[in-house]
Amino acid sequence: MLIVKKFGGTSVADKERIFNVARRCIEDYKKGNQVVVVLSAMGKQTDILLEQAREINPNASKREIDMLLTTGEQISVALMAMAMGALGVPAISLNAFQVAMHTTSVYGNSRLKRIDVDRIQSELANNKIVIITGFQGINQLDDYTTLGRGGSDTTAVALAAALHADACEIYTDVDGVYTADPRIVKSARKIDEITYDEMLELATLGAGVLHNRSVEMAKKYGVQLVVRSSLNTSEGTVVKEEVKMEKMLVSGVASDKNTARIAVIGLEDQPGVAFKLFNHLAKYNINVDIILQSVGRDGTKDISFTVNEDNADEAVEIIKRHSNSIKYQKLDIEKSVSKVSIVGAGMMSNAGVAAKMFEALYDVGVNIKMISTSEIRVTVLIDEVHTEKAMNAVHEAFCLAE
Amino acid sequence: MLIVKKFGGTSVADKERIFNVARRCIEDYKKGNQVVVVLSAMGKQTDILLEQAREINPNASKREIDMLLTTGEQISVALMAMAMGALGVPAISLNAFQVAMHTTSVYGNSRLKRIDVDRIQSELANNKIVIITGFQGINQLDDYTTLGRGGSDTTAVALAAALHADACEIYTDVDGVYTADPRIVKSARKIDEITYDEMLELATLGAGVLHNRSVEMAKKYGVQLVVRSSLNTSEGTVVKEEVKMEKMLVSGVASDKNTARIAVIGLEDQPGVAFKLFNHLAKYNINVDIILQSVGRDGTKDISFTVNEDNADEAVEIIKRHSNSIKYQKLDIEKSVSKVSIVGAGMMSNAGVAAKMFEALYDVGVNIKMISTSEIRVTVLIDEVHTEKAMNAVHEAFCLAE
Numbered sequence: 001m002l003i004v005k006k007f008g009g010t011s012v013a014d015k016e017r018i019f020n021v022a023r024r025c026i027e028d029y030k031k032g033n034q035v036v037v038v039l040s041a042m043g044k045q046t047d048i049l050l051e052q053a054r055e056i057n058p059n060a061s062k063r064e065i066d067m068l069l070t071t072g073e074q075i076s077v078a079l080m081a082m083a084m085g086a087l088g089v090p091a092i093s094l095n096a097f098q099v100a101m102h103t104t105s106v107y108g109n110s111r112l113k114r115i116d117v118d119r120i121q122s123e124l125a126n127n128k129i130v131i132i133t134g135f136q137g138i139n140q141l142d143d144y145t146t147l148g149r150g151g152s153d154t155t156a157v158a159l160a161a162a163l164h165a166d167a168c169e170i171y172t173d174v175d176g177v178y179t180a181d182p183r184i185v186k187s188a189r190k191i192d193e194i195t196y197d198e199m200l201e202l203a204t205l206g207a208g209v210l211h212n213r214s215v216e217m218a219k220k221y222g223v224q225l226v227v228r229s230s231l232n233t234s235e236g237t238v239v240k241e242e243v244k245m246e247k248m249l250v251s252g253v254a255s256d257k258n259t260a261r262i263a264v265i266g267l268e269d270q271p272g273v274a275f276k277l278f279n280h281l282a283k284y285n286i287n288v289d290i291i292l293q294s295v296g297r298d299g300t301k302d303i304s305f306t307v308n309e310d311n312a313d314e315a316v317e318i319i320k321r322h323s324n325s326i327k328y329q330k331l332d333i334e335k336s337v338s339k340v341s342i343v344g345a346g347m348m349s350n351a352g353v354a355a356k357m358f359e360a361l362y363d364v365g366v367n368i369k370m371i372s373t374s375e376i377r378v379t380v381l382i383d384e385v386h387t388e389k390a391m392n393a394v395h396e397a398f399c400l401a402e
Numbered sequence: 403m404l405i406v407k408k409f410g411g412t413s414v415a416d417k418e419r420i421f422n423v424a425r426r427c428i429e430d431y432k433k434g435n436q437v438v439v440v441l442s443a444m445g446k447q448t449d450i451l452l453e454q455a456r457e458i459n460p461n462a463s464k465r466e467i468d469m470l471l472t473t474g475e476q477i478s479v480a481l482m483a484m485a486m487g488a489l490g491v492p493a494i495s496l497n498a499f500q501v502a503m504h505t506t507s508v509y510g511n512s513r514l515k516r517i518d519v520d521r522i523q524s525e526l527a528n529n530k531i532v533i534i535t536g537f538q539g540i541n542q543l544d545d546y547t548t549l550g551r552g553g554s555d556t557t558a559v560a561l562a563a564a565l566h567a568d569a570c571e572i573y574t575d576v577d578g579v580y581t582a583d584p585r586i587v588k589s590a591r592k593i594d595e596i597t598y599d600e601m602l603e604l605a606t607l608g609a610g611v612l613h614n615r616s617v618e619m620a621k622k623y624g625v626q627l628v629v630r631s632s633l634n635t636s637e638g639t640v641v642k643e644e645v646k647m648e649k650m651l652v653s654g655v656a657s658d659k660n661t662a663r664i665a666v667i668g669l670e671d672q673p674g675v676a677f678k679l680f681n682h683l684a685k686y687n688i689n690v691d692i693i694l695q696s697v698g699r700d701g702t703k704d705i706s707f708t709v710n711e712d713n714a715d716e717a718v719e720i721i722k723r724h725s726n727s728i729k730y731q732k733l734d735i736e737k738s739v740s741k742v743s744i745v746g747a748g749m750m751s752n753a754g755v756a757a758k759m760f761e762a763l764y765d766v767g768v769n770i771k772m773i774s775t776s777e778i779r780v781t782v783l784i785d786e787v788h789t790e791k792a793m794n795a796v797h798e799a800f801c802l803a804e
Contacts (some may be wrong), residue, residue, distance in 0.1 A: 015457055049477070055417055056481055057488035064487070068480035068497050071473035075451070078470035079458055085466070086459035093469050097499040098544050119544070142500050142521070 006156035013043035041072025062107035073133035103137030148213030176237030187401035266329025360397035408558035415445035443474025464509035469747030475535035507540030551612030589803035668731025
């Protein structure tokens with residue numbers, strides 16, 4: 001078997017944990033498997049480097065930031081190879097140049113295009129464990145790029161696809177994917193199996209266990225993922241195309257407090273108004289989430305939408321700057337809101353799911369400000385202060401603890 | 403003018419010093435020069451990384467050590483590019499892969515073979531200051547290699563040669579090359595000009611200002627070097643082929659305490675004995691310095707030689723292991739010795755120089771254990787405790803303070 005194993009920054013934060021990971025990989029190796037390990041930078045190393053950069057130049061070019069950050073994973077992989085060496089197992093570390101790991105040209109948030117597998121395969125053929133820097137790539141200029149936060153997951157999945165690996169294991173500091181964040185919902189339960197689409201909705205909603213681009217890629221190339229803990233040997237959660245028939249309607253509940261609502265009130269009721277508004281935002285790479293349009297007074301209309309809280313002030317600025325083309329009467333911004341979502345492949349064939357969620361929220365007195373749905377997801381926008389109460393109520397309503 | 407400027411680790415140890423170096427480079431850039439900057443890792447970063455490696459695996463492979471260490475310079479160059487950006491000057495950092503900087507295959511102590519200059523030249527043509535990682539290269543396997551301690555000097559000289567630079571400036575924390583170490587000899591004086599050969603003897607003798615391989619390369623390619631301080635704007639020392647006629651006989655005095663003497667006593671007096679002895683040592687890459695052979699008792703001979711103190715125990719081990727082929731009666735090792743040398747292009751045409759040195763040592767009661775000479779150098783081995791006294795006596799005898 002060829003196994004790709006990915007460990008995050010906390011799993012390699014110090015000497016003891018590095019040896020812990022090394023032993024875990026060696027266990028698979030000694031059973032006769034070929035092992036490829038993908039690592040993130042140690043502990044808070046990326047944040048430390050970013051802070052160093054910010055002190056020198058708060059507006060440093062993204063190209064140079066990537067040049068700086070990519071040292072983080074290189075340190076991890078070199079130390080890991082040394083640890084395996086100390087345990088008597090031949091191992092070799094490779095960075096994005098050595099693999100090579102080709103990405104699009106954009107810095108800071110690049111996408112993998114192509115992975116050369118020759119070097120990896122020849123090192124595996126030499127009976128070595130191959131340890132590869134996650135998160136990083138090189139573009140057509142031979143410059144370092146990075147894949148965005150959590151990009152090491154994507155590196156692991158892409159490697160599993162390129163190498164036709166038999167398994168791709170993503171190790172985290174939790175036991176797997178839960179029906180809800182266990183810090184918020186005490187009765188949250190670990191999910192044994194989940195579909196790519198469900199995982200994708202959860203990842204996008206900030207469940208935080210997997211980088212969403214990694215799930216997209218796993219789905220595209222049919223890479224079966226296992227999310228499991230680096231701290232114990234429990235089974236974890238399998239992410240794949242089809243799951244058991246007896247699956248529940250709803251797989252999990254997720255929340256996201258990093259959201260803000262912007263209301264553009266008194267827009268002219270003419271064709272093209274929504275296009276103009278969102279086109280301006282798109283030009284500045286501002287992702288809009290839930291959109292709600294309603295008829296206003298005196299032949300006008302109102303458009304409300306949510307964006308990441310980090311982008312909210314910029315979005316407002318952009319709209320104000322273009323008030324010549326986007327004619328409106330008033331602009332409102334509300335930051336103390338959060339999204340609560342239920343996700344489940346079963347819900348597309350069951351009409352009562354959304355209603356049941358709304359009922360649960362009504363029962364605990366939580367007002368719904370906006371609603372958005374997909375085939376496998378229902379999201380509501382509520383006051384941020386009610387997030388925990390809402391999640392617990394919804395979790396209970398769908399009996400997710402059982 | 404195209405200027406290559408090299409700054410060591412202490413010159414970029416913190417934010418303030420990084421900006422100091424940035425401003426210094428920008429000054430040349432604003433005068434219309436093309437500027438290439440070579441940097442070492444920040445402050446004690448290399449030592450910190452080595453300590454991390456040692457804790458994980460005291461016998462880590464050199465390949466992985468190089469993979470680890472090369473992150474040090476990459477951090478320096480990225481932060482420097484950001485600092486120049488903050489000062490409004492376009493700059494770009496490049497590592498050994500991006501240049502590319504081709505070396506021999508050996509890890510930990512590689513030699514530069516070839517530098518691709520296309521990328522550097524195109525960035526210079528785009529009016530950028532180009533900041534390059536010193537000390538590191540890549541070999542034919544696409545693995546990182548390092549050039550050994552002080553290798554950034556070599557990187558700078560090699561770049562100056564490859565780019566046909568008009569000047570190559572090596573910045574250090576001292577004002578230039580001195581007639582003796584100012585910490586030992588209070589009256590030591592800065593030398594304005596020195597030949598490559600003299601500098602080479604001084605560098606090899608541990609004067610510590612320039613990496614000796616960088617001087618060899620500068621001589622080979624006729625790169626005129628300037629050694630100057632990064633802390634002030636004084637003129638420094640020019641290293642070149644020919645110096646002023648009125649030069650003194652002796653340029654400087656150097657000492658090296660990192661030396662040990664090994665005596666192999668009672669060897670058979672037959673042809674091939676010395677060959678066997680030094681061939682075994684050469685196989686293990688142990689460099690032998692001064693060699694002295696004398697006739698022993700009863701038809702035997704004795705051979706004494708000096709090695710780096712770090713290699714002394716290993717050298718003794720090797721000789722013991724091969725006592726079948728190297729037949730001897732006794733093996734002695736003495737570590738508390740040091741070398742004191744005088745260097746000067748003028749001495750080859752002046753017979754009295756060595757005698758004057760011996761006289762100066764005799765006057766202060768220092769016993770000479772071994773002597774070695776080259777055309778431009780006289781070295782003596784003495785008790786380590788007398789190093790300072792000997793240096794001051796010799797410095798004074800040749801009137802180097804004047």
